[in-house]
Amino acid sequence: xxxxxxxxRLIDPKNGIDAKQDLFIAAGRVVGVGRxxxxxxxxxxxxxxxxxxxxGLVDLSARLxxxxxxxxxxxxxxxxxxxxxxxxxxxxxxxxxxVLDEPGLVEMLKHRAKLLNLAHVYPLGALTRQLQGxxxxxxxxxxxxxxxxxxxxxxxxxxxxxxxxxxxxxxxxDFTVWLRPEDAYLVKxxxxxxxxxxxxxxxxxxxxxxETIAIATILRLMKETGAKVHLCRxxxxxxxxxxxxxxxxxxxxxxxxxxxxxHLTEHDIGYFDSHCHLRPPLRSQRDKEALRSGLADATxxxxxxxxxxxxDDAKLATFAESEAGASGLELLLPLTLKWALEGKVGLSMxxxxxxxxxxxxxxxxxxxxxVGTVADICVFDADAYYQVAAKNLKSQGKNTPFLGMELAGxxxxxxxxxxxxxxxx
Amino acid sequence: xxxxxxxKEGKLTHLLSIEGLSAxxxxxxxxxxxxxxxxxEREVKKVPLLRGKxxxxxxxxxxxxxxxxxxxxxKRLSADVITxxxxxxxxxxGETILDTVDNLIAMHADMFVVRHSxxxxxxxxxxxxxxxxxxxxxxxxxxxxxxxxxxDVFTIRHYKPEMHxxxxxxxxxxxxxxxxxxxxxxxxxxxxxxxxxxxPKTLLPEHVEKLGVRVFHDMAEGLKDVDVVMMLRLQNERMxxxxxxSAQEYFKCYGLTQEKLALARPDAIVMHPGPMNRGVEIDSAxxxxxxxxxxxxxxxxxxxxMAVMSILAGN
Amino acid sequence: MLPDxxxxxxxxxxxxxAQISDDSALVGIHSGGAWLAERLQQxxxxxxxxxxxxxxFYRDDFxxxxxxxxxxxxNIPFDVENQHIILVDDVLYTGRTVRAALNELFDYGxxxxxxxxxxxxxxxxxLPIEPQAIGAxxxxxxxxxxxxxxxxxxxxxxxxxxxx
Numbered sequence: 001x002x003x004x005x006x007x008x009r010l011i012d013p014k015n016g017i018d019a020k021q022d023l024f025i026a027a028g029r030v031v032g033v034g035r036x037x038x039x040x041x042x043x044x045x046x047x048x049x050x051x052x053x054x055x056g057l058v059d060l061s062a063r064l065x066x067x068x069x070x071x072x073x074x075x076x077x078x079x080x081x082x083x084x085x086x087x088x089x090x091x092x093x094x095x096x097x098x099v100l101d102e103p104g105l106v107e108m109l110k111h112r113a114k115l116l117n118l119a120h121v122y123p124l125g126a127l128t129r130q131l132q133g134x135x136x137x138x139x140x141x142x143x144x145x146x147x148x149x150x151x152x153x154x155x156x157x158x159x160x161x162x163x164x165x166x167x168x169x170x171x172x173x174d175f176t177v178w179l180r181p182e183d184a185y186l187v188k189x190x191x192x193x194x195x196x197x198x199x200x201x202x203x204x205x206x207x208x209x210x211e212t213i214a215i216a217t218i219l220r221l222m223k224e225t226g227a228k229v230h231l232c233r234x235x236x237x238x239x240x241x242x243x244x245x246x247x248x249x250x251x252x253x254x255x256x257x258x259x260x261x262x263h264l265t266e267h268d269i270g271y272f273d274s275h276c277h278l279r280p281p282l283r284s285q286r287d288k289e290a291l292r293s294g295l296a297d298a299t300x301x302x303x304x305x306x307x308x309x310x311x312d313d314a315k316l317a318t319f320a321e322s323e324a325g326a327s328g329l330e331l332l333l334p335l336t337l338k339w340a341l342e343g344k345v346g347l348s349m350x351x352x353x354x355x356x357x358x359x360x361x362x363x364x365x366x367x368x369x370x371v372g373t374v375a376d377i378c379v380f381d382a383d384a385y386y387q388v389a390a391k392n393l394k395s396q397g398k399n400t401p402f403l404g405m406e407l408a409g410x411x412x413x414x415x416x417x418x419x420x421x422x423x424x425x
Numbered sequence: 426x427x428x429x430x431x432x433k434e435g436k437l438t439h440l441l442s443i444e445g446l447s448a449x450x451x452x453x454x455x456x457x458x459x460x461x462x463x464x465x466e467r468e469v470k471k472v473p474l475l476r477g478k479x480x481x482x483x484x485x486x487x488x489x490x491x492x493x494x495x496x497x498x499x500k501r502l503s504a505d506v507i508t509x510x511x512x513x514x515x516x517x518x519g520e521t522i523l524d525t526v527d528n529l530i531a532m533h534a535d536m537f538v539v540r541h542s543x544x545x546x547x548x549x550x551x552x553x554x555x556x557x558x559x560x561x562x563x564x565x566x567x568x569x570x571x572x573x574x575x576x577d578v579f580t581i582r583h584y585k586p587e588m589h590x591x592x593x594x595x596x597x598x599x600x601x602x603x604x605x606x607x608x609x610x611x612x613x614x615x616x617x618x619x620x621x622x623x624x625p626k627t628l629l630p631e632h633v634e635k636l637g638v639r640v641f642h643d644m645a646e647g648l649k650d651v652d653v654v655m656m657l658r659l660q661n662e663r664m665x666x667x668x669x670x671s672a673q674e675y676f677k678c679y680g681l682t683q684e685k686l687a688l689a690r691p692d693a694i695v696m697h698p699g700p701m702n703r704g705v706e707i708d709s710a711x712x713x714x715x716x717x718x719x720x721x722x723x724x725x726x727x728x729x730x731m732a733v734m735s736i737l738a739g740n
Numbered sequence: 741m742l743p744d745x746x747x748x749x750x751x752x753x754x755x756x757x758a759q760i761s762d763d764s765a766l767v768g769i770h771s772g773g774a775w776l777a778e779r780l781q782q783x784x785x786x787x788x789x790x791x792x793x794x795x796x797f798y799r800d801d802f803x804x805x806x807x808x809x810x811x812x813x814x815n816i817p818f819d820v821e822n823q824h825i826i827l828v829d830d831v832l833y834t835g836r837t838v839r840a841a842l843n844e845l846f847d848y849g850x851x852x853x854x855x856x857x858x859x860x861x862x863x864x865x866x867l868p869i870e871p872q873a874i875g876a877x878x879x880x881x882x883x884x885x886x887x888x889x890x891x892x893x894x895x896x897x898x899x900x901x902x903x904x
Binding site for chain 2: 194195196198199200201202203204205207271272313316317318319320321
Binding site: 468 | 796844846
């Protein structure tokens with residue numbers, strides 16, 4: 001299969017390309033950028049006039065809900081959502097049921113995802129068995145099975161000795177430990193940012209120190225153990241500043257932010273909108289601005305969808321009793337474009353946050369369009385506006401705070417390994 | 426964002442919180458309640474306004490006092506009243522709030538009076554009922570208790586009609602108090618120029634000053650020259666723990682005694698939403714003293730609830 | 741040409757004077773009837789007890805139009821038990837207001853007798869209610885609305901509102 005994508009605006013942040021160039025694909029790989037290889041005869045030509053052609057998006061966190069939570073979503077439904085969102089590679093956290101703490105489970109997941117052939121799935125293995133924060137998992141075995149990192153997902157790791165050991169062990173093999181910085185005690189019972197809105201609505205607050213204390217601990221342990229850590233879902237201004245300084249000191253730390261937190265604040269909770277019940281909580285306007293600055297100066301490496309499909313029943317409850325999380329695979333691109341527009345950030349730099357930068361965090365060779373790489377590609381119309389509606393979401397999770405909002409950025413084609421897996425209108 | 430308490434004509438259709446209601450709506454409720462105070466003094470204490478309507482008291486959390494006043498109010502308006510203490514029945518069998526509500530709607534309930542331990546529960550129910558059904562929040566978690574807030578300002582207005590000239594102090598556990606939030610919104614909306622809160626830092630929500638109050642941690646300082654002292658109830662489970670060392674120490678620092686009350690204006694009134702913990706937040710001498718208006722609060726509570734029910738049913 | 745309200749008040753007072761006894765009391769219906777009852781009390785000598793009723797809580801159109809936004813408390817500062825109550829209203833039309841007033845009145849107690857005094861009777865009754873004292877009878881077309889006005893000096897006049 002040979003594909004010729006012509007007339008598009010080719011943006012490849014990693015290779016510094018932003019120009020009207022054609023792309024040539026053969027046998028699942030990029031074989032030419034700008035110039036066709038000799039004797040190239042396309043079986044299929046995609047006219048990308050007025051469209052952007054970029055590397056397929058790389059998402060650092062998408063819950064696919066399998067195994068164990070098929071009533072919330074299935075591998076098939078969520079990988080279709082990924083394809084529709086232009087996401088071609090994604091990391092999935094280990095908080096499934098059973099937890100991804102055994103190589104067999106990881107292999108099964110990878111195998112099933114491969115059969116569907118809609119996106120590359122990179123599981124994160126559990127850092128501790130059952131995510132219980134006590135015993136280490138077989139990290140080497142899990143890595144061999146396909147895990148790209150080890151994570152506690154949203155499960156607390158209260159015992160800092162276990163954390164120290166886990167980081168030591170991971171450092172031995174140069175594995176990356178993915179941690180969502182959250183002090184397990186300060187967060188207890190909390191459901192919203194410890195600010196004005198929580199005060200007004202009578203919701204138990206989660207102070208910013210919940211995050212900063214955990215970051216301080218992790219950074220300190222990184223220095224002592226030499227472990228590589230990826231910090232997941234930063235939410236506070238102080239947290240961003242701490243990472244900025246750590247990076248300046250040369251620490252091997254990376255971090256991401258959820259697309260929701262780049263746009264929403266505590267005020268979006270409005271009258272107890274359970275779609276805005278997220279972990280970490282939506283914080284203040286000041287925090288949101290700091291997250292945006294962190295993205296702009298690359299303190300924050302990547303924007304992820306933090307895709308968490310939740311069934312309607314679990315959201316149909318009072319704010320505190322509703323299940324946290326938002327569906328987001330299909331909104332990662334439009335929300336990143338919205339940030340670029342509002343923050344006056346160049347399109348190439350914005351796309352870097354959802355392509356090559358997250359690929360680097362995962363340590364996988366994708367997120368760019370160099371000749372010879374696997375042809376994972378997203379072709380989208382940056383100016384096409386559409387209204388977010390439950391019926392248009394491929395994901396089984398219709399839970400997003402952006403329902404009803406007008407967003408720009410429609411995916412026209414998604415290619416995974418040189419095959420069109422999604423074609424939009 | 427649409428105010429979920431108002432219908433398309435901008436009239437009150439649910440009473441979920443004081444926040445977001447205009448001063449004119451609050452005054453309409455207070456003025457209507459004035460008329461209902463008289464009804465309670467007649468030989469026949471009933472009016473036929475809600476004849477044929479069914480009011481359902483839906484209590485997911487027990488409260489004898491609040492439930493009783495709503496029951497009396499509904500009965501005095503000639504409504505049929507069903508009371509469900511869901512806290513002790515079907516909820517424990519896994520039935521959701523909405524299942525319970527849907528069942529009662531199928532039985533043609535016209536109005537729900539809801540008490541729940543979670544903030545936002547009344548909003549949640551209001552969002553899911555049809556347009557012709559009204560929801561009254563009788564206390565949701567730490568969020569709001571609007572009829573209590575209204576009866577408190579009604580009481581204040583009765584004794585101190587010059588609301589634009591008042592200094593009011595709210596004392597106690599503001600962190601967990603839905604009553605305090607409703608009181609503060611009612612007072613500030615009706616133009617009380619100075620609302621103070623007095624509590625230790627462990628019992629104040631972060632950013633409480635954003636509600637438009639002055640924060641005091643010292644009782645003597647905070648009570649100086651106030652016209653109204655509103656005491657809050659300290660829940661038993663908060664008395665000994667991480668937030669407060671003991672009830673004794675709390676009483677010493679924040680309990681209202683005659684000596685502390687003497688720092689307020691000589692004609693200051695003392696209020697408490699009940700039930701009181703004598704010797705914890707308030708001394709008996711003050712609770713039963715001549716500055717206390719705690720019992721009139723209870724009486725006015727019925728009139729306020731009658732007013733709210735009849736205004737909602739009519740809109 | 742509308743009749744002069746002050747003259748009608750005199751006529752009404754004279755009719756009522758003939759009907760009162762030791763146990764009589766005036767009860768005016770908010771708001772026109774309450775104003776009239778106050779003036780009638782002065783004209784009749786001042787020692788006859790006076791009360792007012794706001795029938796908002798008893799209206800039969802509540803379910804259609806809701807609660808009147810400015811309710812005044814009813815105020816009957818005497819025991820109605822075994823009294824002769826003279827119910828006073830400005831304009832008698834369908835009779836529904838009087839029905840509501842009778843209902844409310846009986847919630848205060850059991851009067852020995854109730855009579856009805858109105859400044860203007862415009863006919864077109866929808867209920868079996870008849871006044872015992874009348875200032876004047878007028879004929880109006882449906883949709884027209886007759887209102888009693890009290891100026892700053894306390895002087896009464898009638899105003900006719902044409903249908904919109």
